[in-house]
Amino acid sequence: MNGLSYAIIGGGPSGLFAALFTALALREAELAGTVTVYERNRSCGRKILVTGGGQCNLTRDDSVEHMMAHYGKNGRFLSHAIHSFPPKRTMEFFEELGLPLLIRDDDKVFPASLKATEVVQILVQACLQMGVVFSNERRITGISRENSTFLLVSEHENPLRADAVAICTGGKSFPKTGSTGDGYRLAQQLGHTIVPVHPALSAVTTPSSSIGTCSGISVDPVTLMYTDKMGKRVYATGPILITHSGLSGPVVLNNSRDFATGDRIDVCWIPQTDRKKAPTRQEMENLILDACAKQGSAQLSTVVHKLGLPSKLLTYLMQEAAIDGTRKAAEVGRKTIAPLASLLVAHPFEISLEGAFGQAIVTAGGVDLTQVDPKTMQSRLVEGLFFAGEVLDIDGDTGGYNLQAAWSTGALAGTSMVAATHTRRAFTPLR
Ligand SMILES: Cc1cc2nc3c(=O)[nH]c(=O)nc-3n(C[C@H](O)[C@H](O)[C@H](O)COP(=O)(O)OP(=O)(O)OC[C@H]3O[C@@H](n4cnc5c(N)ncnc54)[C@H](O)[C@@H]3O)c2cc1C
Structure with missing residues (x-):
């Protein structure tokens, strides 16, 4: 097929x-063109296979407005992309492709087969x-421009155009x-700035704490407090x-x-109703002392265990506080x-994210958003260069937000690529 050639790096x-x-978009505009996906793995979509524990939580049955609150401080950049291709459209689109969907009570959307x-x-x-x-099995390792054409360098290959x-x-x-x-390296080769990356949607290790002895325990809800x-x-x-x-767990x-x-x-x-305020240590002391006064003949550990937290965790906290529960x-x-009381209301942990990229669900940081047009996903620095997905300085919460960002930015980049190149050059019409 004649026409322009469109390279998508990453499948x-x-x-x-x-x-x-x-x-x-090419078909819609009745234009010729070649679209090639260069994927370094033997097959595409390897990360999709591990999403949602292999079930793929591909979006949420949620309004755009609710979705937008789940992408941190850079969420505004996604507004146009997600409005253009919202979760509802994602669901329709997959169903049109022949993939029946399942919407869970928590609004998470999966393939009905639960198979990524x-x-x-x-x-x-x-x-x-x-x-x-x-x-x-074609890894792109370099990119440059020769006039209005991009040259892609791949291992053991002549440059691809x-x-x-x-x-x-x-x-x-x-x-x-x-x-x-x-x-990031490819973007930098074309002059883009990379906002320093770090693991996100990541568990943390607590090297100086022995809390791991309570491994497997979950508490819902807790209040996490930190300085951003x-x-x-x-x-x-x-x-x-x-x-x-x-x-x-989700809050971490x-x-x-x-x-x-x-x-x-x-x-x-201690579960809180007021998110903005954890109880003070003194309030916690008063609560425990009141309970002790009412159940004076009981062992301290019996009184403390009535706080409703998992028993193993309370035993651990009492040991940490050097309290004799008998x-x-x-x-x-x-x-x-x-x-x-102090540990119950504000248990301090020094955290580490060393090695966290290995298990983090997403990456925070990436291609600087000020250098990308949110209406098209086109680079503001290099005409004809587009970005989509997690390579951008965007990361969402857990629960279908990240795949929705990938679908929306991918759809917008694809459509915009054709629109941008169409105005740049004359196309070869299909008929
Ligand atoms: C364990 C886990 C579970 C997750 N679960 C969910 C979930 O249920 N719901 C949700 O919304 N999100 C989930 N996510 C996040 C989501 O999978 C990602 O945000 C999403 O896959 C990002 O899509 P992407 O296309 O930008 O990047 P990726 O999915 O990482 O795809 C990039 C592709 O580019 C290829 N590539 C990289 N470099 C090159 C190169 N130089 N040349 C050629 N090809 C290259 C890679 O091989 C890869 O196939 C999960 C992530 C993980 C790790």
């Missing part, structure tokens, strides 16, 4: 959508039907799926999971974009209780 969700929407493999298969099949060419390029190489997290940060990068005190409420090496994952190794976070184990409740005074 993950954003790349597959970019390819599909480039091909659809089907999502990959249906996308690859749709691309093939639209004439997209797959060049798998393209009239427009979409970098859809993902971030740096879960590198075994193929995302090792290549896209702007110096603002943050109070976040949600479920926490204790792991063998530290802390995980969704706030981890703000964490760095060496930071301190405090956990209030003492009679009536004999216990404020001084004895103080260290336990």
Whole structure:
């Protein structure tokens, strides 16, 4: 087929959508063109296969307005992309492709089969039907421009030529799926700035704490307290999971974009109704002392266990507070209780994210958004260069937000590539 050539680097969700929407836009405009996906792995969509525990939580049955609140401080950049291709459209689109969906009570959307493999298969099949060419096992290691043409360098190959390029190489997290940060280097080669990357939606380790002895325990909800990068005190409420090496669960994952190794976070184990305020240590002491007074003949540990937290966790906290739980409740005074009350309302942890890219769900940081047009996903620096997906400085909360960002930015990049190149040059019409 004659016409322009469109190169999509990376065959993950954003790349597959970019390819599909480039091909659809060409067909819509009755234009000729070649769309090629360059994927370093033997097959596309390896990260999709691990999403949602292999079930692929591909979006949410939610309004755009609600969605937008879940992408941190850079969420505004996504506004146009998500309005153009909202979750409802994602659902319709997959159903039109022949993938029945399941909407869970928590609004998470999955393929009805709960098989991520089907999502990959249906996308690859749709691309093939639209004439997209797959060049798998081809890792793009360099990119440059020669006049208005892009030259892509691939290992052991002559440079490949393209009239427009979409970098859809993902971030740096879960590198075994193929995302090792290549896209940042490619973007830099064309003059783009990379906002420093770090793991997000990540569990943290707590090297100086023995909380891992309570591994497997989850508490819902706790209040997480920390100071963010702007110096603002943050109070976040949600479920926490204790792991063998530290802390995980939604409240940790969704706030981890703000964490760095060496930071301190405090956990209030006592469920709160007011998110902005954990109880003070004194209030906690009063609560325990009141209970002790009422159940004076009981052992202190019996009284403490009535706080409603998991028994193993309370035993651990009492040990940490050096409290002898066998003492009679009536004999216990404020001084004895103080260290336990302190841990219950603000248990301090020094956290580490060392090695977290290996298991982080997404990458925070990436291609500087000020250099990308949010209305098209086109580079503001290099005409004909586009970005989509996690390579951008965007990361969402857990629960379908990240794949939605990949679909929306991929669709927008694909459509815009054709529109931009169409106005740039004369096309060869199909008929
Ligand atoms: C364990 C896990 C579970 C997740 N679960 C969910 C979930 O249920 N719902 C949700 O919304 N999000 C989930 N996510 C996040 C989501 O998978 C990602 O945000 C999304 O895959 C990003 O899409 P992408 O296309 O930008 O990048 P990727 O999916 O990382 O795809 C990038 C592709 O580019 C290829 N590539 C990289 N460099 C090159 C190169 N130089 N040349 C050629 N090809 C290259 C890679 O091999 C890869 O195939 C999960 C992530 C993980 C790790």
